[in-house]
Amino acid sequence: MLVKLGDDNIKINSKKIAQLAGVSRSTVSRVINNYSDISIETREKVLEVIKENGYYPNLSAKKLAGKKSGIIGLLVYTGKSSFNKKEYKKISESLYYSELISKIIDAAEEVGYLVLVSYINKEGTTWEKIFANGIIDGAIVISGGKKFKEIENLIVSDNKIVLLDYEKNIATKTVATINPDHFQGGYLATEYLLKKGYKKILHLTGEIKRKTSIKRARGYLKCLEVNGIKVSKVIGGKFTEKSSYKIINDYIKKNKKFEFDGIFAGNDYIALGSLRALSEHKIRVPEDVAIIGYDNMELCEYTTPKITSIKHLDDYVAKKALKKLMELLNGERGNIEMTKIEIVERESV
């Protein structure tokens, strides 16, 4: 029967608690905030009354009086390209971040924080409201590779912000950042294939101009170089199942053969399309050709064979982001960190 209000349904506050405990409001405050200059008996008495009445200090008042609220903002920026063009997407249209968002909420809970989630849409609306409303202590911004710089200018400099960008690697002095290590991801994927005995590896990626693609490709090439492998080929397309299916299909028809024994796919959709194309040409996976995907989406579990994939550890990232934010809240300076990467082994390699 907690949060139970008084019999007359009158809101309970520190004044009431003070009355019931026979002390002053400041004493109640001292107990709540765990101050030391207070006698043991008084503290226990107050705590008892607090518990009996299911009293929780009012957060608004607390925040207003200068304390932290224990609430952080989580802003998801799923804009398509330029911030000015307002080509933003709602959170629900970008389920890509679902898991990360959930992990952050959980990680926050672990350190006693609540999370106010919203997406950054256009100027003058939600996110401004969040930063200006005097509720949150700090915020984590998931930027999804979009132009954070444009947002940055609009944010008060003394806001405590951790930028979590899965795509671009933005250098910014105003906030702490966590960036994806695409190079490392590309390197690891390639190395994994090599270790498994595949030596002629094709890297089939999405839009080749995107930094994501470039960094992963560099990791791929570097790994081949380090291991003294001469055969390399990068084909760009789109990050879709359809695109990769067509590319592999056309390639085989044109060349009358498929000379690679491994494919490092830029993401799981690409892996899926490749798999379908190879299957239709009776090329077996992983016996003839191995495929490794990227992102470790759920669909990898439900293909035949199941797709081995590269994963940026959401768990790690979420905890890291929280830790960084807590550091900022404690006055420490922010810096840049990279994500941690893992290979989820399944059947396609």
Add this chain to the structure above:
Amino acid sequence: MLVKLGDDNIKINSKKIAQLAGVSRSTVSRVINNYSDISIETREKVLEVIKENGYYPNLSAKKLAGKKSGIIGLLVYTGKSSFNKKEYKKISESLYYSELISKIIDAAEEVGYLVLVSYINKEGTTWEKIFANGIIDGAIVISGGKKFKEIENLIVSDNKIVLLDYEKNIATKTVATINPDHFQGGYLATEYLLKKGYKKILHLTGEIKRKTSIKRARGYLKCLEVNGIKVSKVIGGKFTEKSSYKIINDYIKKNKKFEFDGIFAGNDYIALGSLRALSEHKIRVPEDVAIIGYDNMELCEYTTPKITSIKHLDDYVAKKALKKLMELLNGERGNIEMTKIEIVERESV
């Protein structure tokens, strides 16, 4: 340059705005709250100063002064069974609700609300904090078929709550509820198969004791009855790919044939397992046997053939929940509503 503080980085508040506009704080307040008893010139002048200085009223103060905060809580209860047993799960462990959660955040944004997301864990922690902290105006509780009753007792009666339960249909007088229409889902799925010409339909579901299963099965049976179909069979198992694969596989081996021409699967994993089992026995889908799943998970898109599935419209549910909550906030009474259902047509039927 919004949210930009003054030159000296001094926090801007209504007092400052009042000074700059040459009016009193009350007048500023009137402008902010769109009150009518104010001259046009004064209003415009104040609005100008507000805009120039990127002023946003402090939410904590607003709430403290008795206004709504514009923040609602979203509590996800992913407990395994009994609330007392503390067998709760974190949000990230129940990705099943990811889409719904996102939709709710978006729907809230559309009516100018922010969402404080958390999960209900054990007594005395997060959710109590949320309900008692004087920040939220109301809350949506996603209960996932678990024992909401136990939570209900712990919630102050005058809290504005919309209960969103995808599994059980709980009758409760204290809150507005939105329940899943499993009966309707089962009916629609069956009807869809019949309309497509499949007449011998097997209903393969998960744990048969669960209300979810029972209601869907009733819908299935009712539909067959209405359409004068005599052939019916319900097999229970688990809501997993493995389970359904085994069931279909065993069934075919035992009976040396598969006499049904349609399968209504209790969820998409079951559909997937059935598909795999049938494929291995060279039974073609949908030529020989049609399969319809339930939940419309993303994986339906990536199977061969793609799985047709039943979907409770998250979009609809989210908007409905928000609308209900707004009604509660406006003093109207809560009642019970059902979810809306849709068939997502793909290739397996």
Add this chain to the structure above:
DNA sequence: TTGTAGGCGTTATCAC
């Protein structure tokens, strides 16, 4: 160790 008083930024009430 404890109590008093003033302030955080807003809104509502009551004057004018």
Add this chain to the structure above:
DNA sequence: GTGATAACGCCTACAA
């Protein structure tokens, strides 16, 4: 139509 003033619930000097 506008301006003082007292709340809202808490925290933090400062005083005792």
